[in-house]
Each structure stands twice: as C-alpha cells, then as structure tokens.
Amino acid sequence: xxxxxxxxxxxxxxxxxxxxxxxxxxxxxxxxxYLSGFRYSSRFAEQDGPKGEPPExxxxxxxxxxxxxxxxxxxxxxxxxxxxxDIYDRHLSKFVGKDVxxxxxxxxxxxxxxxxxxxxxxxxxxTGVDVEPACKTYENDHTRIVIGDQEDRxxxxxxxxxxxxxxxxxxxxxxxxxxxxxTLEECLPRLRPGGVxxxxxxxxxxxxFSFYLNGLASELDRVAPHEKDPSQPxxxxxxxxxxxxxxxxxxxxxxxxxxxxxxxxxTTLESVRRGSEWQPFLLKESG
Numbered sequence: 001x002x003x004x005x006x007x008x009x010x011x012x013x014x015x016x017x018x019x020x021x022x023x024x025x026x027x028x029x030x031x032x033x034y035l036s037g038f039r040y041s042s043r044f045a046e047q048d049g050p051k052g053e054p055p056e057x058x059x060x061x062x063x064x065x066x067x068x069x070x071x072x073x074x075x076x077x078x079x080x081x082x083x084x085x086d087i088y089d090r091h092l093s094k095f096v097g098k099d100v101x102x103x104x105x106x107x108x109x110x111x112x113x114x115x116x117x118x119x120x121x122x123x124x125x126x127t128g129v130d131v132e133p134a135c136k137t138y139e140n141d142h143t144r145i146v147i148g149d150q151e152d153r154x155x156x157x158x159x160x161x162x163x164x165x166x167x168x169x170x171x172x173x174x175x176x177x178x179x180x181x182x183t184l185e186e187c188l189p190r191l192r193p194g195g196v197x198x199x200x201x202x203x204x205x206x207x208x209f210s211f212y213l214n215g216l217a218s219e220l221d222r223v224a225p226h227e228k229d230p231s232q233p234x235x236x237x238x239x240x241x242x243x244x245x246x247x248x249x250x251x252x253x254x255x256x257x258x259x260x261x262x263x264x265x266x267t268t269l270e271s272v273r274r275g276s277e278w279q280p281f282l283l284k285e286s287g
Contacts, residue, residue, distance in 0.1 A: 194260075
C-alpha cells in the first residue's frame with residue numbers, strides 16, 4: 001500500500017490557494033456553505049416542529065446487543081454510548097447467523113468480544129487489535145488478539161499480509177484523528193463486498209476526522225464525464241469513480257460513522273425515465 005493514499009480536505013484546501021483565482025473562489029464558496037450549515041444546525045433547537053411520538057404501547061423494541069450490555073453486570077467490561085446499539089443493529093443485523101469475520105480495534109477489557117459472538121452466532125470469527133500486550137489474555141479458539149499500533153501503517157501492512165479480508169471493522173481504539181484516519185485508509189479497502197466499517201467516538205463539532213469524512217462523502221456526489229443519449233430525453237449513463245464503485249453509503253450519527261460497501265461493484269449510475277406524461281418545459285430542459 002502507498003503511504004497517505006487519501007489527503008485531508010484541509011491539505012487540499014491550502015494547496016488550492018496556489019491555483020488560479022477561480023479555484024480560490026470555489027473553495028471559499030465551499031467554506032461559506034459549510035459555515036452556513038454550521039450556523040443553521042447550531043440554532044436548530046430553536047425551530048418549532050413536530051415532536052417525536054413514543055413507541056407503540058410505550059415499550060422500546062428489543063435490541064439483543066443492548067440487552068447483552070445491560071445484563072453484563074459481572075465479568076469483562078463493556079464501555080459504550082447507549083445510542084450505539086440501535087445503530088449497530090441497523091447496519092449489522094444482516095450478518096447474524098452467518099460465517100462472519102469481525103475486526104475490532106480497541107479490545108480494552110474484552111467485554112465486547114463476547115457481545116459480538118453472542119449477537120452474530122457461533123460461526124463468528126473475531127480479531128481484536130490493541131496496543132496493550134495484556135489484552136492477549138482474551139485470546140481463545142474463536143478470538144485472535146493482535147498487538148499493534150493502529151496509527152502505524154507498517155503494522156497494518158504486516159497485519160493484512162497475515163489476515164484474510166473481513167466483513168466488519170469497528171474502530172473503538174485510541175480515538176485520535178490520525179489513528180482514525182490511518183485505520184480507515186488501511187482497513188476500508190480490505191472489507192469483503194457488502195462489508196461495513198464503523199468508527200466510534202468522533203467527538204466535538206470541529207473534529208479534524210469529521211472534516212476528513214466530509215471530504216470522503218463529497219466523492220459520492222461526483223459526476224464523472226459522460227454522454228447523453230439524444231433519443232432518450234433526460235437519460236444519463238455515468239461511469240462511477242473507483243470510490244463510488246466500492247462504497248455504497250456513508251452514514252453519520254452522533255459520535256459515529258458507518259461506511260458500507262456494495263455487495264457487487266457498481267460501475268455505472270443510470271438516470272432513466274418511465275411514464276408517458278411530462279411537463280413540456282421539463283422535457284425541453286432535460287433533453
């Protein structure tokens with residue numbers, strides 16, 4: 001793997017100031033849009049709107065991960081934000097009962113290793129990565145513990161040379177921006193098709209890793225050069241970028257991001273029409 005394959009938005013921002021004036025104006029426009037969104041979200045609580053309704057019957061739906069967490073009053077500890085459990089279940093339930101390989105960075109007291117095995121089933125293979133050698137004590141027949149620094153790209157090169165691809169990566173390690181960035185860049189390409197990458201504990205609104213994620217998400221919106229079909233008004237067939245080919249979605253939650261990959265590579269994005277009645281001005285504009 002190459003060193004630093006993805007540059008941060010901040011690096012690109014300052015490099016663009018070396019370019020002609022129109023490039024500077026484009027970046028200043030993006031900065032203005034970001035600040036506008038930041039201001040709106042900061043005052044969002046002042047807005048009037050519909051209030052959330054309680055669940056039917058007044059009982060929250062059961063979540064096996066949350067249930068396991070609450071019942072874990074003795075033994076190896078688990079340290080999680082409560083709202084994570086619904087997010088886990090939303091994105092990871094498709095792996096339950098399957099031969100799944102999960103990589104968790106940040107073993108700590110070992111409690112989550114048992115939680116994942118209980119949730120996914122007996123076919124689960126778990127690999128834990130931690131910088132603390134004492135975490136080796138949690139290794140057993142179905143759990144492998146590897147000691148290493150998640151910020152060290154050399155460690156990851158050696159790790160992947162000895163490890164098969166994984167279905168799920170959960171980064172609950174050191175939580176610094178650089179640790180999170182290196183871990184994402186070294187692990188995301190190694191996910192099996194349909195795999196899920198989760199990074200936890202992205203705290204504070206000016207977090208540099210959060211800015212980095214904004215840069216990743218913008219790539220999903222890229223429109224590559226393409227040709228229109230004159231015989232089909234409004235038709236577009238757009239080739240995907242390498243990132244769009246592999247990455248299906250990026251989900252942001254409080255303190256957490258979920259990145260999902262396509263089960264099969266998506267090589268094109270197609271815009272088509274169906275129907276027989278159209279507003280004439282729309283047909284003319286898009287033709």
